[in-house]
Amino acid sequence: MSEVRTRFAPSPTGFMHIGNLRTGLYAYLFAKKNGGKFILRIEDTDQERKVEGAVEMIYRTLDKAGISYDEGPNKDGGYGPYVQTERMGIYKRYAEELVRLGGAYYCFCDKERLASLKDENGVATYDKHCRNLSKEEVEAKLKAGVPYVIRQKVPEGVVSEYEDMVFGKISVDSADIEDGVLLKSDGLPTYNFANVVDDHLMGITHVIRGTEYLSSTPKYNLIYDAFGWERPKYMHLPPIMKDAQRKLSKRYGDANFEDFLAKGYLPQAIVNYIALLGWCPKDNREKMTMREMIEAFDTDGISKSSSIFDEQKMRWLNGEYLKAMTDEEFFEVAKPYIDGAVEGMDVDEFELAKLMRTRVDVLGEISEKLAFLKEFGNFDANMYVHQKMKVDLDVAKRAVAVALEALRGLEDWSEDGVKECVKAAAEQNGLKGGQVMFSMRVALTDAAVTPGGAIEMALALKKRESIRRLEVSLAKLNEQ
Numbered sequence: 001m002s003e004v005r006t007r008f009a010p011s012p013t014g015f016m017h018i019g020n021l022r023t024g025l026y027a028y029l030f031a032k033k034n035g036g037k038f039i040l041r042i043e044d045t046d047q048e049r050k051v052e053g054a055v056e057m058i059y060r061t062l063d064k065a066g067i068s069y070d071e072g073p074n075k076d077g078g079y080g081p082y083v084q085t086e087r088m089g090i091y092k093r094y095a096e097e098l099v100r101l102g103g104a105y106y107c108f109c110d111k112e113r114l115a116s117l118k119d120e121n122g123v124a125t126y127d128k129h130c131r132n133l134s135k136e137e138v139e140a141k142l143k144a145g146v147p148y149v150i151r152q153k154v155p156e157g158v159v160s161e162y163e164d165m166v167f168g169k170i171s172v173d174s175a176d177i178e179d180g181v182l183l184k185s186d187g188l189p190t191y192n193f194a195n196v197v198d199d200h201l202m203g204i205t206h207v208i209r210g211t212e213y214l215s216s217t218p219k220y221n222l223i224y225d226a227f228g229w230e231r232p233k234y235m236h237l238p239p240i241m242k243d244a245q246r247k248l249s250k251r252y253g254d255a256n257f258e259d260f261l262a263k264g265y266l267p268q269a270i271v272n273y274i275a276l277l278g279w280c281p282k283d284n285r286e287k288m289t290m291r292e293m294i295e296a297f298d299t300d301g302i303s304k305s306s307s308i309f310d311e312q313k314m315r316w317l318n319g320e321y322l323k324a325m326t327d328e329e330f331f332e333v334a335k336p337y338i339d340g341a342v343e344g345m346d347v348d349e350f351e352l353a354k355l356m357r358t359r360v361d362v363l364g365e366i367s368e369k370l371a372f373l374k375e376f377g378n379f380d381a382n383m384y385v386h387q388k389m390k391v392d393l394d395v396a397k398r399a400v401a402v403a404l405e406a407l408r409g410l411e412d413w414s415e416d417g418v419k420e421c422v423k424a425a426a427e428q429n430g431l432k433g434g435q436v437m438f439s440m441r442v443a444l445t446d447a448a449v450t451p452g453g454a455i456e457m458a459l460a461l462k463k464r465e466s467i468r469r470l471e472v473s474l475a476k477l478n479e480q
């Protein structure tokens with residue numbers, strides 16, 4: 001078998017939602033699994049729908065997602081250019097060649113004539129008016145400069161069939177296929193033509209794309225046949241749904257990859273999650289690295305039915321990725337979020353990161369979980385009362401004073417250092433360790449719930465800020 005070559009062919013018409021990205025991911029996984037090449041092609045012939053910056057976004061997204069292409073824009077593999085607007089001459093040449101081969105014809109029908117073909121629903125099906133113009137007629141019109149399009153000459157009385165790798169046999173009667181436009185009057189190709197020419201010239205062996213093309217593929221195959229080209233194999237992927245009725249859509253701003261990154265999802269977790277939307281590895285594993293996905297990828301595991309995008313599930317998986325990180329790895333990804341939460345404060349961000357690692361599912365939650373740090377100053381005497389631990393305001397006052405006194409002279413501001421110091425001070429003053437720890441934690445944070453206990457908070461706040469806070473809180477307690 002020749003080398004497997006797959007491609008991802010996004011159109012730069014907006015952001016990349018995770019359904020588009022999944023198509024690219026599967027094409028990548030399939031190529032890599034088979035030791036083949038993965039190609040990126042930018043399908044930008046629809047200039048009206050082109051969105052500023054969308055091409056750069058495609059590069060950025062693939063890069064972040066860890067989907068690296070072997071050939072594509074800025075990475076020539078001998079089959080370029082890989083951007084359709086840079087291939088314009090090619091389509092015209094091949095359209096003319098197809099006319100010569102009998103698979104296409106010139107059509108000179110004007111707008112008015114085409115409009116007159118509309119049925120009661122406003123749909124115009126071309127009536128093949130120009131299909132049988134004589135060579136002389138065609139030449140005369142071309143010479144006279146009459147505007148034209150080139151249409152596919154769909155053979156009559158055939159059934160066009162192929163075997164889709166996911167959906168099985170797909171067949172369409174040629175009577176149901178219109179003689180569609182391949183090359184427009186402005187010389188630009190339609191998608192219907194460009195995808196065939198490009199996939200052929202780029203040596204694509206497996207076309208992997210969304211099911212919206214499942215039933216038009218027989219039409220494309222007739223073009224391959226007319227050229228005498230070998231047809232590629234096809235794998236059409238069912239859509240990802242927003243809910244039971246609606247597909248994810250970039251027009252409605254659904255499920256944008258970059259939005260999820262901004263919310264604090266890890267790119268590898270998003271990619272892992274979307275791999276599972278429509279594919280299930282044989283051993284039902286969920287958390288997988290790219291390498292593992294490549295190894296496990298097989299077409300049998302691809303589902304025919306659509307899947308529903310479930311952000312909660314992705315959130316859970318993201319949390320699993322965070323939990324599996326070392327403190328150092330977590331600190332690296334969490335730092336920007338922690339920076340925001342402690343802006344202007346001199347605290348130990350690494351200690352805070354350690355507390356956050358198992359407490360958030362997405363990094364964006366860090367801001368809200370650490371908001372209490374900046375909100376210090378909302379003194380509330382009720383927070384110091386803990387019946388079970390037998391802490392009332394008097395005990396709290398004593399406990400905070402004892403902790404403050406002991407910690408002021410402490411040099412070794414480490415976990416053991418702080419712990420031993422506070423415990424010893426509690427004992428010497430006839431208080432229980434728990435009573436001092438509890439009061440100290442509230443005094444340090446002014447918060448009922450914190451991501452760590454007294455010791456952890458003291459380490460995160462470091463000595464100077466801890467002492468300052470204990471002083472402020474003790475003064476407020478003494479006013480009670």
Ligand code: GLU
Pocket residue numbers: 008009010011043195208209210213
């Ligand atoms: N540009 C098309 C799209 O974004 C590509 C379809 C294909 O992969 O052939 O839908």
